Amino acid sequence: MAGTINKEVCGYPLSIFFIVVNEFCERFSYYGMRAVLVLYFKYFLRWDDDLATSIYHTFVALCYLTPILGAIVADSWLGKFKTIIYLSIVYAIGQVAMAVSAIHDITDTDRDGTPDNMTFHVVLSMVGLFLIALGTGGIKPCVAAFGGDQFSDHQDRQRRTFFSVFYLCINGGSLLSTIITPILRAQDCGIHSQQKCYSLAFGVPAALMLVALVVFIVGSGMYYKAEPQGNIMLDVCKCIGFAIKNRYRHRSNQYPKRQHWMDWAEEKYDKLLIAQIKMVLKVLFLYIPLPMFWTLFDQKGSRWTLQATTMNGYFGSLVIQPDQMQTVNPILILTLVPIMDSVIYPLINKCGLNFTPLKRMTVGMLLAAIAFVCAALVQIEIDVSRKQLLYLFISSSHFYFFFLNLIFRKHCPPSHQHPRTDDITSKPQEGNNAIRFVNGMKTAVNVSIPAANFGLIEPFSYSNYSLIKNGKVTFTLWSGSQSCEYSTDFGFGSSYTFFIPSTLVFGPNCQESITAAEDIKPNSVHMALQIPQYFFITAGEVMFSVTGLEFSYSQAPSNMKAVLQAGWLFTVAIGNFIVLIVAELAKLPKQWAEYVLFASLLVAVCFIFSIMAYFYTYIDPAEIEAQFKKNVNEDDEDNKHKLQKTEVEMNKRDSIKCHDEDDKDKQTKM
Numbered sequence: 001m002a003g004t005i006n007k008e009v010c011g012y013p014l015s016i017f018f019i020v021v022n023e024f025c026e027r028f029s030y031y032g033m034r035a036v037l038v039l040y041f042k043y044f045l046r047w048d049d050d051l052a053t054s055i056y057h058t059f060v061a062l063c064y065l066t067p068i069l070g071a072i073v074a075d076s077w078l079g080k081f082k083t084i085i086y087l088s089i090v091y092a093i094g095q096v097a098m099a100v101s102a103i104h105d106i107t108d109t110d111r112d113g114t115p116d117n118m119t120f121h122v123v124l125s126m127v128g129l130f131l132i133a134l135g136t137g138g139i140k141p142c143v144a145a146f147g148g149d150q151f152s153d154h155q156d157r158q159r160r161t162f163f164s165v166f167y168l169c170i171n172g173g174s175l176l177s178t179i180i181t182p183i184l185r186a187q188d189c190g191i192h193s194q195q196k197c198y199s200l201a202f203g204v205p206a207a208l209m210l211v212a213l214v215v216f217i218v219g220s221g222m223y224y225k226a227e228p229q230g231n232i233m234l235d236v237c238k239c240i241g242f243a244i245k246n247r248y249r250h251r252s253n254q255y256p257k258r259q260h261w262m263d264w265a266e267e268k269y270d271k272l273l274i275a276q277i278k279m280v281l282k283v284l285f286l287y288i289p290l291p292m293f294w295t296l297f298d299q300k301g302s303r304w305t306l307q308a309t310t311m312n313g314y315f316g317s318l319v320i321q322p323d324q325m326q327t328v329n330p331i332l333i334l335t336l337v338p339i340m341d342s343v344i345y346p347l348i349n350k351c352g353l354n355f356t357p358l359k360r361m362t363v364g365m366l367l368a369a370i371a372f373v374c375a376a377l378v379q380i381e382i383d384v385s386r387k388q389l390l391y392l393f394i395s396s397s398h399f400y401f402f403f404l405n406l407i408f409r410k411h412c413p414p415s416h417q418h419p420r421t422d423d424i425t426s427k428p429q430e431g432n433n434a435i436r437f438v439n440g441m442k443t444a445v446n447v448s449i450p451a452a453n454f455g456l457i458e459p460f461s462y463s464n465y466s467l468i469k470n471g472k473v474t475f476t477l478w479s480g481s482q483s484c485e486y487s488t489d490f491g492f493g494s495s496y497t498f499f500i501p502s503t504l505v506f507g508p509n510c511q512e513s514i515t516a517a518e519d520i521k522p523n524s525v526h527m528a529l530q531i532p533q534y535f536f537i538t539a540g541e542v543m544f545s546v547t548g549l550e551f552s553y554s555q556a557p558s559n560m561k562a563v564l565q566a567g568w569l570f571t572v573a574i575g576n577f578i579v580l581i582v583a584e585l586a587k588l589p590k591q592w593a594e595y596v597l598f599a600s601l602l603v604a605v606c607f608i609f610s611i612m613a614y615f616y617t618y619i620d621p622a623e624i625e626a627q628f629k630k631n632v633n634e635d636d637e638d639n640k641h642k643l644q645k646t647e648v649e650m651n652k653r654d655s656i657k658c659h660d661e662d663d664k665d666k667q668t669k670m
């Protein structure tokens with residue numbers, strides 16, 4: 001860092017306090033909004049699953065593409081400080097737009113609880129999401145790099161600690177918000193009618209984004225603000241273009257080779273700029289294999305959550321929902337980062353091993369591959385348990401239909417004697433339970449629960465299946481004016497047929513009279529088995545991502561810090577695209593085989609990365625830049641010297657000339 005920091009606390013610049021608090025609030029805002037986004041699409045905007053999922057992934061991908069834009073604006077034009085302020089305003093407007101778009105009362109003119117002008121809500125939320133993607137992505141590379149800028153060149157250790165604390169704040173914010181916003185969403189709110197409170201679930205992240213902005217502005221007097229150095233990206237592109245063109249022009253063997261192809265730009269461009277571009281290109285080249293790590297990492301939110309829906313989430317009296325398993329990641333980050341920093345890394349150092357950043361990243365990749373092997377083993381366990389369940393289902397349903405046929409024959413005309421065979425043969429989605437009723441009575445029965453109505457079930461017939469969540473459910477059965485209640489507990493992913501006998505006596509309770517046939521057993525493989533895979537992927541994340549963030553900062557030239565941060569985030573975007581491509585191309589029939597495929601791909605990529613890392617030499621960009629500046633100054637001194645000498649000589653010559661002319665004049669006059 002070139003400037004000086006005035007206020008320091010325990011050797012750390014005070015300004016970083018505002019930066020980490022800003023990051024905490026911003027990540028709360030981002031992850032909190034993201035946690036309820038798909039449900040908002042599905043239940044508020046009433047989109048189907050496919051549309052909801054693809055818009056969600058498009059939004060996430062956009063959030064990792066916009067960092068390039070933010071970095072260019074920051075490094076070439078506005079500087080990091082102003083870019084963060086302006087884009088945070090855009091971001092906060094986007095969050096407010098989302099919150100407003102989720103107020104159903106705005107267009108609910110008939111006050112029935114559903115919006116009447118869905119176009120208004122869709123357009124406003126899409127505009128909101130676009131602004132959020134621009135804001136969150138745009139400021140992301142700037143905030144990390146701006147934090148790094150606050151340290152002097154000799155504060156390497158403090159800067160490393162800053163990046164760890166920064167990562168802790170990200171995860172503290174995201175952990176809190178992923179717990180809080182789903183709770184807010186589940187509340188009922190509204191002016192004319194009560195609906196699920198998406199506006200509050202988006203409103204709180206919007207408020208946190210405003211807090212993030214205010215905190216950042218409050219610290220403004222304390223920051224070191226590096227000035228942008230002109231349109232650096234344009235200069236970089238022009239310089240690379242010129243080097244390629246010049247190399248091509250001089251391709252014949254008669255021209256002597258140069259050490260680096262970028263040296264072909266020397267005729268036109270500053271040596272310092274060429275050296276800086278070389279530094280960036282070296283790091284960017286190293287980034288090529290990295291997207292594969294993110295390909296595996298980002299499947300936590302998709303494949304692993306789907307895997308959890310086929311598992312049993314009862315932890316004693318606590319019930320964990322499949323999507324709540326994701327909070328294991330930030331919880332582990334909050335414990336693993338301090339352990340790694342204060343125990344593991346120092347211990348490795350004490351053993352005399354030089355655990356360089358690139359070695360850490362390699363180990364991080366291997367840990368992610370191990371996580372996927374664990375996921376594959378869990379999947380095999382689930383598949384085996386399902387096979388056993390299917391066998392049970394087939395044998396029990398044969399017995400069951402035999403029993404039903406007897407009843408139908410007794411009571412129904414021959415045309416109605418075949419029980420329906422549209423039974424569920426595979427597990428219901430998302431850990432739900434599929435429930436149906438068979439009415440063995442001579443009168444029609446109505447069955448309902450608060451969340452579903454099975455409708456009027458005619459005598460000797462079936463209801464349709466209804467999907468219900470896990471936990472205790474009380475069914476109310478009505479026949480005319482008589483009713484009774486029946487309660488039972490459900491696990492995850494089961495299917496039941498409840499049989500209402502002809503002998504049912506209505507009263508306050510019909511618990512004893514109704515019989516339940518378990519068509520598909522609840523999920524038996526416990527969700528706790530996912531913990532090892534979460535542990536390995538998170539340990540991998542700490543080694544790979546925390547280290548990579550710092551590595552990208554420390555190896556970048558001073559005027560391209562944000563650009564390299566954006567390059568780092570770009571690897572995340574590419575990783576997300578690879579998930580789609582590999583899953584689409586591979587189309588493996590077994591999920592466990594897909595996990596093994598991803599693990600193997602990462603091991604192969606990790607091998608290539610370790611070779612590339614072996615040949616990488618760490619640099620100190622500040623030192624190199626200082627060297628170039630010194631050389632330029634020396635050259636300047638030389639030039640000044642030469643200039644002075646030339647001037648003196650020219651003056652001498654001029655004076656001789658003048659004397660000559662004077663003499664000539666004198667002679668003519670004479």
Ligand SMILES: N[C@@H](Cc1ccccc1)C(=O)N[C@@H](Cc1ccccc1)C(=O)O
Binds near residue numbers: 327333
């Ligand atoms: N561990 C994640 C945060 C997280 C929280 C809840 C569920 C899943 C993930 C994290 O630290 N993210 C960082 C770094 C990152 C990671 C992946 C892609 C881009 C950045 C963040 O800045 O969000």
